[in-house]
Amino acid sequence: MPWYTDFFTDLANSFWRGAVPPDMTINEIDFVTDLTDLAPGSRVLDAPCGSGRHSLELARRGFSVTGVDISTEALQHARSTDSDVRWIQADLHDLGRLDLTADLAICMGNSFGYLDHAANQRLLADLAAAAPTLVIDYGCAAEAILPHPPGEIRMTAGGVDMIAVNHYDATQARLLIDFTFTRGERTQQANCVQHVYTAGELTRILHSAGYRHVDRYADTDRTAFGLGSHRLLILARR
Incomplete structure (x- = not known):
């Protein structure tokens, strides 16, 4: 059984809900919306969505959001909020079977790399099939x-x-x-367990998944990603 199927209990989720200040979520969604230039009403797929902090902020701004996650506790927390987000409980292994479509997919909160290598490749292919544009926030890049x-x-x-x-x-x-x-x-x-990829390797996987254009940033201020950057933010377009 994959490690993440029973990892995200109330203790783990409560810690991360408390560890992220609200202005960090706002800055991240500002980055996403400014970079992708999507109008309110556009469809966004948030996978995995965790307790829904990005989904809820996008919905607050008028986007039509679908959040997918495996954690029962996280989705219970998300569903307790007053929002129009569509919440789906599912394993990312099964994302392709959900037949979801969107204008944008996001994989935020350092939640990429949980699967094994073959499944990570398949996940990116599934996201490319679902949405023409993808934003990834990845904290485990080798650099x-x-x-x-x-x-x-x-x-x-x-x-x-x-x-x-x-x-x-x-x-x-x-x-x-x-x-x-x-x-x-x-x-x-x-x-x-988080699999570690270089920025170049992840770019090649995204190309193989069907994304033709891949841009890399070190933070929401759009500084260039390089050796020693603390996170990797990727914008990929088909």
Whole structure:
């Protein structure tokens, strides 16, 4: 069973909901809408959508949004909001079977790379079939993590204490993360796997998926991506 099928419980999701300030979501959606120049009313596919922070902001701006995620808790949280977003519970492995179409697809919040390599390739092909334009926010690009391996991270957010211990698997180019989430007497220990791609390799995969034009940025201010950039933002167009 893939690691992410039971990873995103209330403890993990509460931490991430608390860790991201509202202005970060606004800046990210400003970046998406400015870069793609889509008018309100356009259809957006958010996959995976998590607890819905990007979907909800897009819907607030008048876009027609479909959010797809596997986490029951995350979608319960998303559905508790007053929005017109269409929420679908599904594994990204099955995205192509949903027969969804949109003007734009987004894969935000460092949620690309959860699948194995073949499935990551298929996911990008499925997204290309669903939408002519794709935006990816990827925090595990090789140029971002390998110059300064993250080691151990401790944070508290959303009333949850989090410890993350990172290991890099060079044989398969994967970041292996051992998480511990604690709130009161409750503790969740879980493992995360994210596949690591260089910007060039991910660009070639996107070309193979059907996207002809691929632009790379280091942040929402549109600075150029390079060695040591902390994140990779991609705009891909068919």
